[in-house]
Amino acid sequence: MGLALLLLIWLITVVSTLCFFVKTWWMPAGASAATGWIDHQFALTFIIMGIVFVAAQMSLGYIVWRYRETKSSRPVAYSHGNTTLEVIWTGLTTILFIGLNLMGSSVWASQRYPLDQPDPSAVQVEVTGMQFAWYFRYPGPDGTYGKTKPSLMDPSAGNEAAIGLDTSDAAAKDDVVTGTMYLPVNREVDLSLRSVDVIHSFFVPNLRFKQDAVPGLNIHMHFHPTQIGEYEIACAELCGLGHYKMHGKVHVVSQEEFDKWLAAREAEKQ
Amino acid sequence: MVAMEGGHAHAPQGFIRKYIFSTDHKVIGIQYFFLALTAVFVGMFLSLLMRIHLIWPQAVLPLVGAIKPEQYLALLTMHGTIMVFFVLTTAPQGGFGNYFLPIQIGAPDMAFPVINMLSFWTTFVGFVVILAAFFVTGGAPLHGWTGYPPMSALQSAGPGEALGADLWITSIAIFCLASLMGALNFITTTLDLRAKGMTMMRMPLTVWSWFITAILGLLAFGVLLSAGILLLMDRNLGTSFYVPLVVVNGQVLGHKGGSPLLWQHLFWFFGHPEVYIAILPGMGVTSQILSTFSRKPIFGYKAMVYAMLAIGFFGFMVWGHHMFMSGMSPYSAFAFSVLTMCIGVPSAIKTFNWLGTMLHGRLRFHTPMLYAIGFVSLFVSGGLSGPFLAQPVLDIQLHDTYFVVGHFHLIMGVAAIFGIFAATYYWFPKMFGRMMNETWGRIHFFLTLAGTYAIFMPMHYLGIAGQTRRYSQFTEVAYQAKLVPLQTFMTYAAFVTIAAQFIFVVNLFWSLFKGEKATDNPWEATTLEWTTATPPPHDNFGGVTPVVHNGPYEYGVPGAKKDYVMQTDPAGVAAH
Secondary structure: OHHHHHHHHHHHHHHHHHHHHOOOOOOOOOOEOOHHHHHHHHHHHHHHHHHHHHHHHHHHHHHHHHOEOOOOOOOOOOOOOOHHHHHHHHHHHHHHHHHHHHHHHHHHHHHHOOOOOOOOOOEEEEEEEEOOEEEEEEOOOOOOOOOEOHHHOOHHHOHHHHOOEOOOOHHHOOOEEEOOEEEEOOOOEEEEEEEOOOOEEEEEHHHOEEEEEOOOOOEEEEEOEOOOEEEEEEEOOOOOOOHHHOEEEEEEEOHHHHHHHHHHHHHHHO | OHHHHHHOOOOOOOHHHHHHOOOOHHHHHHHHHHHHHHHHHHHHHHHHHHHHHHHOOOOEEOOOEEOOHHHHHHHHHHHHHHHHHHHHHHHHHHHHHHHHHHHHOOOOOOOOHHHHHHHHHHHHHHHHHHHHHHHOOOOOOOOOOOOOOOHHHOOOOOOOOOHHHHHHHHHHHHHHHHHHHHHHHHHHHHHHOOOEOOOHHHOOHHHHHHHHHHHHHHHHHHHHHHHHHHHHHHHHOOOOOOOOOOEEOOEEOOOOOOOHHHHHHHHHHHHHHHHHHHHHHHHHHHHHHHHHHHOOOOOOHHHHHHHHHHHHHHHOOOHHHHOOOOOOOHHHHHHHHHHHHHHHHHHHHHHHHHHHHHOOOOEOOOHHHHHHHHHHHHHHHHHHOHHHHOOHHHHHHHOOEHHHHHHHHHHHHHHHHHHHHHHHHHHHHHHHOEOOOHHHHHHHHHHHHHHHHHHHHHHHHHHHOOOEOOOOOOOOOHHHHOOHHHHHHHHHHHHHHHHHHHHHHHHHHHHHHHOOEOOOOOOOOOOHHHOOOOOOOOOOOOOOOOEOOOOOOOEOOOOOOOOEOOOOOOOOOOOO
């Protein structure tokens, strides 16, 4: 019985660890400035936890086999524990866990703390989530988003009408609303995230970006795409029966291509 | 306590007073156990339907028919709610805690037997109410067990969000009431009814775990109850606690000014301690069993007690780690993250001490011991994904993916269930006077351990690859479609694991009637429940009040006649 336990626990440990290491199922290639830090912190955590996982499971398997009761078993060591050992492993785990955490915190701070205002040259995009679509708004040449009104929202009409753009507002005239996101490469993105009905979550695995869109809040985030490509958006917060198909695309393109695309959208509006 | 003495001199005679509306904590414990057993099979059946739908969305199933995407969401909501409340909270605490806490401290019953009965029947009503949600127009709600508003607060947010959602939140509110009554009873009983000589530091670790769980329950369920009442008001009375101005499908609804994040704070202020409510009794029973079947005192008894207290304490300060992506201030994430890592420390202490208990022991592999060892393995595996999720920066990738689903299933789902299995195999002889079948117990264990790892370990790979949770189909998003083969593997693993659970049920019922007769102390254990008759008489100790002389885990004492010294043995343990 002890041997069977040892074999099963060791087998589970080895197979689980190997499946991590072959990386058949792994994070998609990163395409934003945050990729380096996030992936580094993930790798660090992964290695440390991996070592602890293998060590703990292997010792568990070994101990249950080694100390199984047999006819020749020695009498047990009568002991209620060892305070020195308790202090040592409490100290070590505290240092390990808190240390790991502090390293990660600086990465988080650089990602999310609005310590430095976004680059004034950042491209502004407003993302609106609604059951079950994403809409992207660009403020146009005036650099200002026009007003939207809840009473004007008409999801079945799509784009401008879906987010309730108030066309009587002068600032709204040049606003472009689309169902696909275009971003210029190597330029800061100043993102405003909103939702009109329930909570959604804007998740772009390749860009290492995730943030809930919450009704009643306008959440500002900034990030920096570094690779040209086409990336998928998946809604990551349960939002209703169509949650699984609330997805979209981010096209990260060159500045010229982005300008051309935006100009074409503006032209369509006139 | 005076009133209780009179009430307990004689056992009630009528069938209804004896078995249905009984105030005997042992009968109530068994009632809770069978309620949880029913609930776990309902919950497991729902998960089976979910696994089938994920792989074969077009399948038309007998009795159920074809499952629509919204029905998948109803299944996951009900699976989560039933499992968390009516299984993981009910079986370890309501079931085994009720039955064995009074006996292990040498008390004739709980401090408030009538409240104890009321607490069970209130739980039962809660269970009936939640099941009813399946049968009303629109069916069960879609909003997940966490029920985030505005979705859960709006009748028009989807099918199931009408009457089904009202029944769902009402059931939870009823459950909260029942748990508050239970918690009060457990705390009072532990503080006031301990036998002579049963000092706090001589209490078995199981008693400590039920006691701390009760304190967590008392503080947490009150908050959920209030939050639930506010949600009911938002849903039916037009208030706007959780709902700002929203436009659902082009319709401007009448709410304004509420905060969806308020619910998340209140819910997780309950929800995180709830994780420990589910797992602490499992830790207690694992400690008890590892010591008994290693024939060695528990390694670091005091450290184990302090670790559980620390887990309970920190458990109330980490709720924000569920909300790193919610739009909460990114500054507060730092505090929640550090405090969450702090919980890793007492958890690690417990693991070291379990290994230390087995080291240099003489391990006897009866089924309860196998499950306790399985608990340790699962606790390590489920626990080590915690430090990933505790870091906000890694949650950017992992939050709301299958990584989270794998993490909490391994630790608060499967590990806690292993605690329940360990407790069942361990205490079955005392509760029913017969032994469970060992061979089938072992087969059940090996299939369940291998099976649960096969289901839940791959979820971590899926999560790293970005597979979002609560999707009824993976075919819509291209990068997720590539992950379907692994999902298929998990579904097959679920078939095997679920089939294996029937071995357990058959063994349980067969042993109930045909099992080998149990002696009073079949495991040669030391705590008070093994000093009394099997099954124990109505007043637990047959008119004798036990006097305690020793700590709970005196095994392998040098110079003692046997390799264990009962807690009541007046000869005692010289050195202690």
